[in-house]
Each structure stands twice: as C-alpha cells, then as structure tokens.
Amino acid sequence: MVVTRFAPSPTGYLHIGGLRTALLSYLWARRNGGKFVLRIEDTDKSRNSEAAAEAIVKAFKWVGLEHDGDIVYQSQRDEIYAKYIKQLLDEGKAYKCYMSKDELTELRETQMANKERTRYDGRYRDFEGTPPEGLEPVIRIKAPMTGEIVIDDGIKGRVIFQAEDILDDFIIARGDGSPTYNFVVAIDDALMGINEVIRGDDHLSNTPKQMVVYEALGFELPKFYHVPMIHNASGKKLSKRDGATDVMAYKEMGYLPEALLNFLVRLGWSNGDQEIFSMDEMIELFDPSNINKSASIYNVDKLDWLNGHYIKNSSNEKLAALLKEYGVDVEGHDKKEFLLDALKERAKNMKELAEMVPAILNAPESYDEKAVKKAFKGDAKEVLKAFVSKLESTTELHLPSDFHAAMEALVAEMEIGFGKIGMPLRVALLGAMGGPGMDSVMAVLGKDETIKRINRAVEALS
C-alpha cells in the first residue's frame, strides 16, 4: 500500500508551496488507494504547535484535502526518539560530543579561513578520556566518511553525492536531549510506514543525512520524489513577502479551492493539453514520476483565469451559499437565478461577485458624471419616458427575454438604435456605465422597481 505524508513545520499557517506538496502527496495516495497522513514537525517546543495544526487543518478543510488517521505530533514522541538514541549509543553507532558551541564556531571559522569545507572534525568520535565538567554533551551519529550516497529519486533520477563532500558526524540530539530534524524525520517516516515521500527539492541535500539514520537503524528506505520549488516572479523561492502565501488568504481574495488546486497541480505537471482538472480527474491521472525537473514560476494570471472559469461553471445554489461567506446573502431573493446568471459570467473572483450584487440590488445613490454626459444627451429623457409607458402597458414582464422584447418593441416604434435606450437606461438603473445586460437587470429588479428608478433618474437629471 502506498503511504504518503505531509509533514509541515508549524510556522503558523499553510502556505501555497506546502499546499502543493500536500496536494501531490494526497493525489498519489488516493490514486493508489493508499493513505495520506499528516505529521506536525514541532520538535522546536517554543512554538505553539496546536494553533499551527489547527490552521493547517482549517486550510485542508477549505480545499477539501483529507488526511487519514490522527495527526502525529513530533513533540509527543520524545520517548520514541530517546529509545533510538539510546540504541545507537549502545551499539556504538552514535556518541557523545563535549564540544562547546564556542569551540564549534571557532572550528568553523578556522576552516573557512583555510577555505576548507566546514565540518565537525570528529574529535569525540573515539573519545575515551574524562569528559569536561559542566557541559551537557550533544549526541552525534557516526556517518560514513567515504563512498557514494546514491538517491534513486522518482523525479530527479539518480543523484550521487560523495560522502566526503557532504557528510560529517551530525548532531541527532541537542545538549538538552531533544532530537534534531534529520533524525526524527527518518524515524517517523519509517515508523509510520511512509513508503513514498513527496516533498520539496530543497530537501534533496538533506536526504543523505536521513539515509544515514535509516541505515544505522536498519529501516527500509522509502521512495523519494523531490518536487521542484515554486518560484516568485523574480525567480526566487516563494517567501512570505511575495504577497499572500497563506492559503486562507486566497479564500479572502475570492478564489475557489478547485481553481487553486487546479492551478497548483498544473505547476510542473501536465496531461497533454488538458488545462481543467476536477479532483476526480487529478486523482485518476496524477503520477509524481512525470513531474518536471525544473522549478516553475508562480503566475497569477492563469490562476485568475481558472478561477473565473470555475465561477462561471458553478451552480447558482453553490454561488449563493458561497456568497454568504463574503458578506452577501441572496439566498432569499426570488430573482437570484437571474441575478447570478448575469453576474457569474463577469466575475474573476468571489469578492468581485459579492461587490456586484449590491451594485444592482441597491438603487444608485448618485449618477456618474461622465456616464450621464455620454448617455443623457439629445432626447434620452423622452425615450426613457416612452419606455416607462411601454413597461406600464405590458402585463407579462418576468423573464429577461420579456424585458428584451419590450426594448425591441420600443426601438422599432421610435425608429432608434438600441444604444439610444440602452445607455440612458443603464445610467438610470445602475448609475453608471458597465455591468450586466439591461434585460437581466430589469428582470432582477422587476417592473415596479425598474419604473421607479427610471422616473427618479429622469427627475434628478432634469
């Protein structure tokens, strides 16, 4: 069975890059009928892991990703790590190092001055004397100093490191006894049965260290997939400065989760010319082994386009329910179908959609000067008055097509162009140019409100 995981460090919220690796792990697990588990990497206890976990779960919930089983907190697994530290110590695969932080810094500076690679020099590897007083030792693992470390990566292919270039006896437990990242990741992944690790390729150079731990503990290696990063417009790793990296901020900006996921899955991965993927299609088609090797740049235009697409193709019921989260309630409005039909074609995001609703439902408080100047010239008022009479004398006025017919009849009778009625009518009903078709607007407003608004405008603009 394929078991994947998402293992964020709790920095407070889920960001867009994290969501992508989570999505890919999720898809691959689902495609294989496997499991997708969530683990919070909170070995640094100074941070509030619960709030972070809640934020992540909240974001997961919003986009519709579900993890299997309980959330695993590394902060609650100290005994497990302690057990393995003891085991390695007993087996002579790890040892106590009494070097102080100052000494370490000094060593590093000397090495840098000599243009050598900075590394621990192994001075306590075979130490048998009396340890210095008053110093809590760190635990270091014995790492191979020669030979090749080969990662058979599912995306990058064979990646080969020389042990002497990158390894030293790295620290697996700090002076206070707490275990370090590369140690616990390997243990947790192994213990939780994770056999397919999909993560950012910034972890590629950590992998050899983790492999040392796997080897020392006799665990079986998972399959690694190191996914290229998402970069910002200037080609750098996506950071908090690049605008809204918090997934929940995308909700606030009016993005639909399906648009966001669709956007993310297409970053570095494709299926021929297909651009639109439902969740089911993603699950059916996604395979991490055909993810691109190169980083991709995050580009909002495509996301906006996708979002517009998904809004246009959403049902009115769904949009009405969603709109409530953006402070607009149209569920009780008897013309909500006409309203949403007209508006969803033109909204790029939910926030825009939410703003368009009151612009129609509320009568204009003022009339845009430029629009008035353009639309209210010549006999515009006479045309509007004639249109009012036309509406008053028409009994069946419900559908947009009914109102359209009324307009058509008027322009035919008066022998004028559509613009002669359309433009002043637009200003009268909405106060400005722009917006949906007049027939839809009138159908939403109804006959009485339409007439009322026209009369008011004619009066106000005299």
Added chain:
RNA sequence: GGCCCCAUCAUCUAAUGGUUAGGAUUCAUGGUUUUCAUCCAUGCCAUAGGAGUUCAAAUCUCCUUGGGGUCACCA
C-alpha cells in the same frame, strides 16, 4: 565558495532521435453586445551559447553561461 539540482514563447507546459516546435495564460487586433466583462476568431512570441555523436538533435554526450537549492545544537 564546496556540493547538488535545473534550462522550450513573458508565464504554465507538449513534442517514441525525423512535427511548418503544439496547447493554455498574458498581450494585440477583429467579431458579438445597449456598456463593461464573457464568448468566438485571428495574430505576436521559444528550443541559453558552443562543440561532439548521428543521414537526422529541443531530444543523447561534453564544455560554457545563467538560474535555483543546500551547507546550524532551524525545520
């Protein structure tokens, strides 16, 4: 700087060693419309550079250049 990774339009990407290098987004133009948007049509735009292998290279090899990642008692 050491090590590792990467390189097709501005951006996301497609292309069993043989295609007029395809699609999408953006942009431009035209059409549709009472306006704006949508929608439709058309157009602009790419194999980083240099060697090599081959009848044939975006595709394989090497070098150069460029970009990125990583080098903690952070994760």
